[in-house]
Amino acid sequence: MMRFSANLGFLWTELALTDAIRRAKAAGFQAVEMHWPYETHAEVARAALEETGLALLGVNTVRGEAGENGLAALKGREAEARAAIDQALEWADETGAHAVHVMAGRFGDEATYIANLRYAAEEARDLGKTILIEPLNARDAPDYFLTEVEQAAEIIIRTGAANIRIMFDCYHVQVMQGDILRRFEALMPFIGHVQFAAAPGRGEPDTGEIAYERLLPAMEALGWKGFFGAEYRPKGTTDEGLGWMKGYP
Numbered sequence: 001m002m003r004f005s006a007n008l009g010f011l012w013t014e015l016a017l018t019d020a021i022r023r024a025k026a027a028g029f030q031a032v033e034m035h036w037p038y039e040t041h042a043e044v045a046r047a048a049l050e051e052t053g054l055a056l057l058g059v060n061t062v063r064g065e066a067g068e069n070g071l072a073a074l075k076g077r078e079a080e081a082r083a084a085i086d087q088a089l090e091w092a093d094e095t096g097a098h099a100v101h102v103m104a105g106r107f108g109d110e111a112t113y114i115a116n117l118r119y120a121a122e123e124a125r126d127l128g129k130t131i132l133i134e135p136l137n138a139r140d141a142p143d144y145f146l147t148e149v150e151q152a153a154e155i156i157i158r159t160g161a162a163n164i165r166i167m168f169d170c171y172h173v174q175v176m177q178g179d180i181l182r183r184f185e186a187l188m189p190f191i192g193h194v195q196f197a198a199a200p201g202r203g204e205p206d207t208g209e210i211a212y213e214r215l216l217p218a219m220e221a222l223g224w225k226g227f228f229g230a231e232y233r234p235k236g237t238t239d240e241g242l243g244w245m246k247g248y249p
Helices: 017-027 042-052 078-095 110-127 149-159 170-176 180-190 212-221 239-247
Strands: 004-007 031-033 058-060 099-101 130-133 164-169 191-196 228-230
Touching: 004 017, 017 031, 017 042, 017 239, 042 078, 058 078, 078 099, 078 110, 110 130, 110 149, 110 164, 130 149, 130 191, 149 164, 149 180, 164 170, 164 180, 170 180, 170 191, 180 191, 180 212, 191 212
Parallel strands: 004 031, 004 228, 058 099, 099 130, 130 164, 164 191, 191 228
Antiparallel strands: none
């Protein structure tokens, strides 16, 4: 059975986080993931997760100041970047989240990024967590440091850390590079999570140019055993746009 996760950074955003967790359960999702849930106390979120039985797959490090999109690759901002990593790992540990996505930021410096990722990996290892890095497309995230999945794999190799993986977002890969399935197959050993949304508009996955009804089963056929994270922007209400789920076993 294909397993889906609801990204509550985009879905049911009009609700309090705890109510969004409950709505995801009612809709048939088996897990949730979040962007920046830090205004909700960890123990409150954990109670809702335990109530519903949903797994929490991951959270993001904070983006930084207005106009920034993460801190980990920014030279001279190491203290802030590591404080953001610490914050995310603490919240993840208290809620039982499996992973933390360490956001790179705009422009950036590879040596700084690798040093901060090594720090994150070491801290995460002690907690039994995975660190995720996600390439973002240059149209939606101009000047973001990490833009291609092969670049992400090379950075993981350079960190030498076994618990860093790629967040493989099919939408970003399609907009930036294309050839999604072959890239996924080539990089499977480096992939820790898969996300999806329609391209080019990032709406419900049963719209747009990507045939997810074929792509996602093909990924499973290649051996993917993880969740598929629904990270799209609903055109109307979240509930009105959930018809795509009926097309999967």
